[in-house]
Structures are given as C-alpha cells and as structure tokens.
Amino acid sequence: MVISNRLASIQPFYVMDILSRAKALERQGRDVIHLEIGEPDFPTPPLVAQYAADFARRGDIKYTPAAGLPDLRQAIAKYYRDRYGVQVESERIFITPGASGGFLLAMALVLNEGDKVLLEDPGYPCYSNFVRLFGGIPSLVPVDASTRFHFNPEILSAVWDRRTKGVVIASPSNPTGAVLRPDELRALVDDLERRSAFLISDEIYHGLEYDEPSSTALAFSDRVLVINSFSKYFGMTGWRVGWLVVPADCIDNAEKLAQNLFISAPTPSQYAALASFTEANLHGLELRRQVFQERRDFLCEQLQKIGFSIKTMPSGAFYVYADCSRFTSNSFDFALSLLEETGVAVTPGKDFGNNAPERYLRFSYAVTLDRLAAAVERIKFFSERGRHKRA
Amino acid sequence: MVISNRLASIQPFYVMDILSRAKALERQGRDVIHLEIGEPDFPTPPLVAQYAADFARRGDIKYTPAAGLPDLRQAIAKYYRDRYGVQVESERIFITPGASGGFLLAMALVLNEGDKVLLEDPGYPCYSNFVRLFGGIPSLVPVDASTRFHFNPEILSAVWDRRTKGVVIASPSNPTGAVLRPDELRALVDDLERRSAFLISDEIYHGLEYDEPSSTALAFSDRVLVINSFSKYFGMTGWRVGWLVVPADCIDNAEKLAQNLFISAPTPSQYAALASFTEANLHGLELRRQVFQERRDFLCEQLQKIGFSIKTMPSGAFYVYADCSRFTSNSFDFALSLLEETGVAVTPGKDFGNNAPERYLRFSYAVTLDRLAAAVERIKFFSERGRHKRA
Ligand SMILES: Cc1ncc(COP(=O)(O)O)c(C=O)c1O
Numbered sequence: 001m002v003i004s005n006r007l008a009s010i011q012p013f014y015v016m017d018i019l020s021r022a023k024a025l026e027r028q029g030r031d032v033i034h035l036e037i038g039e040p041d042f043p044t045p046p047l048v049a050q051y052a053a054d055f056a057r058r059g060d061i062k063y064t065p066a067a068g069l070p071d072l073r074q075a076i077a078k079y080y081r082d083r084y085g086v087q088v089e090s091e092r093i094f095i096t097p098g099a100s101g102g103f104l105l106a107m108a109l110v111l112n113e114g115d116k117v118l119l120e121d122p123g124y125p126c127y128s129n130f131v132r133l134f135g136g137i138p139s140l141v142p143v144d145a146s147t148r149f150h151f152n153p154e155i156l157s158a159v160w161d162r163r164t165k166g167v168v169i170a171s172p173s174n175p176t177g178a179v180l181r182p183d184e185l186r187a188l189v190d191d192l193e194r195r196s197a198f199l200i201s202d203e204i205y206h207g208l209e210y211d212e213p214s215s216t217a218l219a220f221s222d223r224v225l226v227i228n229s230f231s232k233y234f235g236m237t238g239w240r241v242g243w244l245v246v247p248a249d250c251i252d253n254a255e256k257l258a259q260n261l262f263i264s265a266p267t268p269s270q271y272a273a274l275a276s277f278t279e280a281n282l283h284g285l286e287l288r289r290q291v292f293q294e295r296r297d298f299l300c301e302q303l304q305k306i307g308f309s310i311k312t313m314p315s316g317a318f319y320v321y322a323d324c325s326r327f328t329s330n331s332f333d334f335a336l337s338l339l340e341e342t343g344v345a346v347t348p349g350k351d352f353g354n355n356a357p358e359r360y361l362r363f364s365y366a367v368t369l370d371r372l373a374a375a376v377e378r379i380k381f382f383s384e385r386g387r388h389k390r391a
Numbered sequence: 392m393v394i395s396n397r398l399a400s401i402q403p404f405y406v407m408d409i410l411s412r413a414k415a416l417e418r419q420g421r422d423v424i425h426l427e428i429g430e431p432d433f434p435t436p437p438l439v440a441q442y443a444a445d446f447a448r449r450g451d452i453k454y455t456p457a458a459g460l461p462d463l464r465q466a467i468a469k470y471y472r473d474r475y476g477v478q479v480e481s482e483r484i485f486i487t488p489g490a491s492g493g494f495l496l497a498m499a500l501v502l503n504e505g506d507k508v509l510l511e512d513p514g515y516p517c518y519s520n521f522v523r524l525f526g527g528i529p530s531l532v533p534v535d536a537s538t539r540f541h542f543n544p545e546i547l548s549a550v551w552d553r554r555t556k557g558v559v560i561a562s563p564s565n566p567t568g569a570v571l572r573p574d575e576l577r578a579l580v581d582d583l584e585r586r587s588a589f590l591i592s593d594e595i596y597h598g599l600e601y602d603e604p605s606s607t608a609l610a611f612s613d614r615v616l617v618i619n620s621f622s623k624y625f626g627m628t629g630w631r632v633g634w635l636v637v638p639a640d641c642i643d644n645a646e647k648l649a650q651n652l653f654i655s656a657p658t659p660s661q662y663a664a665l666a667s668f669t670e671a672n673l674h675g676l677e678l679r680r681q682v683f684q685e686r687r688d689f690l691c692e693q694l695q696k697i698g699f700s701i702k703t704m705p706s707g708a709f710y711v712y713a714d715c716s717r718f719t720s721n722s723f724d725f726a727l728s729l730l731e732e733t734g735v736a737v738t739p740g741k742d743f744g745n746n747a748p749e750r751y752l753r754f755s756y757a758v759t760l761d762r763l764a765a766a767v768e769r770i771k772f773f774s775e776r777g778r779h780k781r782a
C-alpha cells in the first residue's frame with residue numbers, strides 16, 4: 001500500500017507543536033493562556049443549545065436532503081436579505097459540514113488537474129491543501145500592509161497566467177483580521193468575472209467586524225462561490241455546519257457532489273443552526289461581538305506598547321497579526337520560548353504561508369479580558385527580558 | 392467560471408427520480424410505501440438521544456481533536472476487542488463525518504492521479520465518485536451469484552493490471568446483502584497484501600447480519616483500511632459519525648488530512664456515539680437486528696413466491712437485490728410504473744452499476760412488517776397484472 005504523493009506537500013500545522021507542548025505544561029500544573037485558539041471562547045448560544053437538545057431528545061434524526069434542510073436554506077436566504085439587502089435564492093444555498101465542507105464542495109466543483117489557484121499569503125493554511133486534494137496547484141501570492149493584506153486587481157494581473165483558473169479571498173481575513181471595503185471587494189469580483197475565473201469568497205468571519213460591517217461578494221455578482229459557516233460569528237464550531245452559495249447553473253452539479261461527499265450535513269446541527277436566526281439569539285451575538293471588539297482594542301493597544309508592530313489594524317475576526325521582528329528573527333522559536341517561559345501560547349506566522357512568516361505571530365483574543373490582560377503582562381515581561389538579553 | 396470535468400462522469404442517483412415522484416404522489420394524498428430507503432426506520436436509540444440531548448444543552452461544543460474524541464476512539468478499540476476479539480490501537484482509529492467522511496479520508500490518503508481501483512458491480516454508487524474525486528479511475532468489475540456478488544482472488548487476477556492500485560469491498564454488501572465468509576475475506580486480504588495493493592473494507596453494515604456474524608478485515612491484517620459508521624447498525628444516520636482505521640504508519644498522514652478536510656467530526660454526534668456502547672444500548676440494537684431478520688425472512692419468501700428470483704440470499708444489511716426479469720426487461724421503467732400504479736417505491740438496479748442492472752431491483756426492508764406485507768400485496772397485484780397484460 002502506497003501513500004498518495006499529495007501527502008508530501010501537505011504541511012502539518014506548526015501550532016499543533018505549540019498546542020501539544022501547552023498541554024504537556026498544563027499536565028505539569030502550569031497555567032497556560034491560550035491565544036493560539038481558532039474558535040470563539042463562548043459556548044454555543046443557550047437558545048441554540050436548548051433547541052438542539054429538545055430536537056435531539058426526540059430522536060427522529062435521519063439524513064436530510066443532500067443540500068440541507070429546506071427551512072435552513074430559506075432562513076439563510078432571508079438572512080442575506082435582512083443583513084445585506086441581497087437576494088439569494090435558497091436553491092443556491094448548500095448546507096455543508098462547516099466551511100470546511102463548503103471548501104470540499106467548491107473545490108470539487110471547479111478544479112481540474114493542473115488548475116492554478118491564487119491564494120493570499122498570509123492566509124488560512126487549509127486553502128492550499130483543499131486545492132491540492134483535487135489536483136489543483138495552489139499559488140501563494142504575497143500580500144502586505146500596502147493593500148491591507150488583501151488582493152486587488154493589480155496584484156492579480158501581475159501573477160496571472162494561462163493556467164490560473166481562480167482565486168480564494170477571505171475577508172475578514174485569518175490571520176490578519178483585515179476587512180475588504182465594499183469598493184475593493186467589488187473591484188475583485190468584477191476583475192475575476194472579466195477573466196471568466198472563479199472567485200471563492202470565504203466569509204466565515206462575517207458578523208465579527210468592529211469598524212465597518214462587511215459586504216458579501218454576492219452583492220456584486222451571482223456568479224461567485226461564497227462560503228460561510230455557523231462556526232465563528234454564530235459560535236457553533238463543534239456542530240460542523242456551514243454553507244456554500246453557488247451560481248444557479250451549478251445547482252445540479254453541487255447537488256450531485258453533496259450526495260456523494262456528505263450524504264448530508266449533521267441533522268441535529270442543522271436544526272441547531274435553524275435556531276440561530278431568532279431575534280433573541282442575534283441580539284446575544286451582537287453582545288458577544290461587542291465583547292470581542294473591546295478585547296481587540298485592548299490587545300492591539302497593549303501589543304503596540306510592548307513593541308509589536310501592527311501594520312494593518314484588524315477590523316474583524318478575533319486575531320491580531322503582529323510583527324515581532326523587533327524581538328526576534330524567528331517567530332516560531334519566539335513562540336516556543338514564550339510558551340515555555342511564560343505559559344502564553346500563540347500561533348507562529350509560518351502556519352499562514354511563506355511571506356516573511358518569521359516576522360509574525362498571530363494572537364487570538366478568544367479569551368476573557370482578564371486573561372488577555374494577564375497574557376499581556378507575561379508577554380511584556382518576556383519581551384523586555386529578551387531585549388535585555390540581547391543588549 | 393468553468394465546471395470541473397469530473398462532474399460529467401458523476402451520475403445522479405436514479406432513485407432520486409423515484410423519490411421525487413414519490414413525494415409528488417404523497418402531496419396528492421397517495422399512500423407511498425418506501426422500500427427505496429437507505430437508512431433504518433428506527434429512531435436514534437433513546438439512550439443515545441437522551442445522552443446527546445443532555446450534552447447539547449450544556450453547550451460546551453467546541454472542535455474536538457481532528458482524529459476524534461480520545462474516549463470515543465478508545466470505546467471503538469474496545470468494541471473491536473469485545474465483538475471480534477481483535478486488537479486495534481485507538482491511535483489508528485479516526486472519527487469521521489460518517490463512513491462518507493471515512494471514504495474521503497481513505498481515498499485522499501492512497502490515491503494518485505491515474506490509479507485504478509477495482510469495485511464490485513453491483514455495489515454502492517458513491518465509491519466510483521470518491522475515486523474520481525481524487526484523480527483515480529474506478530473500474531467496475533461484474534460479480535454475480537456464482538461468488539455471492541463478491542470479489543475473490545481469481546476475479547481480481549483476471550482484471551488486474553499495472554495501473555491497479557487497490558480494491559474496495561463491502562460485506563454485508565449494498566445492494567445485495569451478501570456477506571463474505573471469514574475464509575473468503577482472509578483470501579482477499581492476503582491476495583491484496585501480496586500485491587502490495589490497498590484494500591478498503593467497507594464494514595458499515597456490520598452488526599446487521601442474520602446468518603453468521605461478519606469478521607472484520609482487521610482480523611487478518613493491520614495493513615488494511617477499514618471503514619465503519621454509526622449510521623446503520625447503531626441507527627444514527629443523521630448524526631454523521633463514523634470511523635476509519637488506518638495502518639499504524641499512516642497515522643500522521645491521516646491526521647494531516649483530517650485536520651484539513653474536516654477540522655473534526657461533529658462534536659455532539661461524537662458524544663452521542665460514545666453512548667452507543669453501553670450494554671443497555673447494545674441490547675436494544677440486538678432487538679432491532681432481530682426485527683430486521685424477521686422482515687428479511689418474510690420479504691425474501693414473498694418476493695420469491697411472486698416470481699422474483701433471489702440468486703444470493705441476503706445475509707445482512709436491510710436490502711434484497713431481486714431479479715425481476717420475469718416481469719420486465721427494464722427494471723427502471725418497472726420501478727416507475729410500480730410506484731405510479733401501486734405507490735411502492737423501490738431502487739432500480741442501475742443505481743448500482745452496469746452489470747445487467749435492468750434485471751434488478753433493490754427492495755429495502757427498513758419499514759415495519761405490516762407495511763412490508765402491504766407492499767408485498769401491491770407488488771403481487773402489479774406483477775400479476777403485468778404478466779396478464781403481456782400474455
Ligand atoms: C478562514 C477560515 N475559513 C474556514 C475555516 C473552517 O471553519 P469551519 O469548517 O469550522 O466552518 C476556518 C476555521 O478556522 C477559517 O479560519
């Protein structure tokens with residue numbers, strides 16, 4: 001039995017090394033503050049949990065249609081109307097096992113062997129691997145503070161070649177938290193439409209914005225592939241439920257794929273998701289968003305005071321991508337020592353690509369303000385001592 | 392935006408036509424008996440549903456480790472010991488979103504572009520599509536009653552070529568319900584090991600056996616890929632939780648894939664699955680198995696009386712694959728008319744491959760004995776009238 005070649009090109013996540021070391025320290029009784037985490041610290045919203053529990057107890061939990069519960073697809077269509085003022089037919093909305101399942105479906109739908117896909121670097125590491133899984137070639141394109149870590153048509157032009165078939169963008173971005181303005185997003189949508197290329201817009205951090213709300217790529221075209229999820233803003237990571245919006249003429253093909261890949265997304269999770277759209281729950285999510293905002297303001301200010309440089313202020317998600325080159329020339333070693341010496345776990349830049357990752361750390365603020373303050377104290381202590389050492 | 396070539400080779404499930412027609416009839420007030428169904432009619436076992444509900448209400452529902460909850464992996468390892476007397480290290484067990492997720496993981500792990508994979512025809516239709524998704528070439532190999540619709544080393548020899556990289560088998564089989572004897576399974580495992588080829592053993596219908604219990608491919612080698620699920624025997628289709636067992640030296644690669652493909656299987660579902668292994672629940676499942684057995688005995692006898700030919704008695708799963716060539720030369724048309732005229736829905740042979748599918752229908756007995764009896768009456772009426780018509 002031989003292992004597929006594709007495995008050699010899939011890097012493990014370096015944060016796993018951090019995480020396993022953090023767990024080892026915790027087993028030794030050390031207190032670890034987890035700023036490496038990629039999920040909200042809040043529990044499932046109580047109204048959602050209660051609804052899901054009531055549903056689960058009844059026990060009638062069969063496969064749903066492959067595209068998802070019709071009621072949930074309609075609720076999401078209504079959400080596009082209410083939140084963005086955008087009309088999306090519910091038939092175009094496919095319920096998937098998380099955004100991850102949305103990526104599986106989207107990539108299987110559009111990729112042929114050898115197709116090149118442009119990805120923002122730094123960016124979410126799984127994109128490359130989804131592309132490779134289906135025979136595509138991920139092309140990491142460096143983006144920096146000059147474009148707030150996002151693509152624009154000029155960048156695309158400079159790297160485009162005849163094998164390039166499409167682009168993935170994510171706004172708010174992981175790891176930078178940077179948000180595309182509506183005009184910037186529209187320019188990208190238009191540019192890719194002109195090229196007859198696909199655009200996959202990962203909108204999983206939508207709702208978690210602290211300056212301006214995001215606009216969806218669906219506002220500018222119904223030919224884009226939009227991915228979203230109940231994981232982040234809706235606070236439901238473990239449920240594994242998200243969605244993919246496809247152009248109308250892809251519905252039949254997406255349906256065939258969903259039948260084969262998933263049969264259906266988890267049924268109790270789909271019912272749980274259905275309970276997300278009540279006014280009471282949306283109000284609760286707004287309060288959570290405000291908490292995140294407070295943490296962002298605090299963490300950004302404190303990190304800058306310590307000497308980290310934040311070149312693009314994060315306007316969304318729950319991450320700060322900070323330049324630590326004042327303290328180290330190797331952010332991964334820095335992260336390991338920071339953990340070892342102070343018990344603060346962060347994610348090294350090299351999990352997000354090849355674009356000067358040794359200069360960057362991702363700090364997640366999915367912990368309480370108290371814990372964040374404690375982490376800041378420790379980071380400060382560690383960084384200052386480091387500087388003294390080098391002096 | 393261009394659609395992937397692979398979509399052209401993925402056939403829709405013909406049963407979907409049956410299903411949508413059945414729904415239309417139901418909307419008109421017609422009573423439809425659903426013998427086309429691929430899932431048990433029983434609800435989630437009450438103990439499992441209750442446990443899951445209690446867990447869901449607490450709301451602490453985050454991502455689990457990519458390979459799954461350690462407790463669940465250990466419970467499955469124990470299940471292999473208790474049920475089969477086989478030692479499987481829990482580290483080799485990956486929790487997946489259903490057996491479907493197990494196939495995604497397994498195929499991504501072993502397939503390279505152009506690899507040929509041998510599949511039993513008739514067989515579960517998704518196998519071909521999983522193979523195609525990852526650049527492989529599915530090769531449907533006809534099997535018939537002479538080998539109880541299963542592969543054996545002679546069949547493999549006859550079709551093997553240098554591009555062939557592996558084989559998928561399923562026992563009990565969907566659609567035939569045929570079960571491999573331990574010596575037959577061992578012969579296949581040994582043969583493929585000798586060829587250094589992979590064997591994916593789909594054991595999703597294990598536990599639903601009515602003559603002899605199945606043995607697992609893991610009893611004969613720890614180099615096989617074994618897929619199983621909580622969907623069928625455990626009665627938990629909608630929860631989307633299953634597992635894949637990999638050889639020890641594939642653990643790291645399977646972990647990388649799971650992190651990227653799924654992040655993790657649904658957390659409430661994993662907790663629900665954990666509650667499956669209590670003695671009380673296993674006892675309940677045994678009672679359900681007996682109910683299925685009674686239905687099988689009844690349905691096989693009745694179909695034969697009517698004039699269907701069952702060349703290999705189904706010893707497992709909840710399907711009868713019956714030859715209807717005495718009544719029709721086109722089983723799909725027969726299925727459509729049967730539905731139209733009598734309200735009995737069945738699955739046409741052509742959903743299971745190219746091996747004389749027009750002769751076969753799959754009857755599922757995931758309905759109560761009462762309903763099964765009513766269906767039999769209708770089928771009898773329809774078949775006899777058909778014969779008269781032709782006479
Ligand atoms: C940018 C981005 N996209 C997609 C995902 C996948 O999330 P899920 O599958 O839980 O919806 C994540 C998870 O961290 C993410 O950060």
Ligand SMILES: Cc1ncc(COP(=O)(O)O)c(C=O)c1O
Pocket residue numbers: 262263429488489490491492515561564565593595619620621622628631632633
């Ligand atoms: C033979 C076989 N394998 C795998 C599956 C997938 O099941 P699941 O993903 O629900 O575990 C099915 C479902 O019908 C099946 O019949």
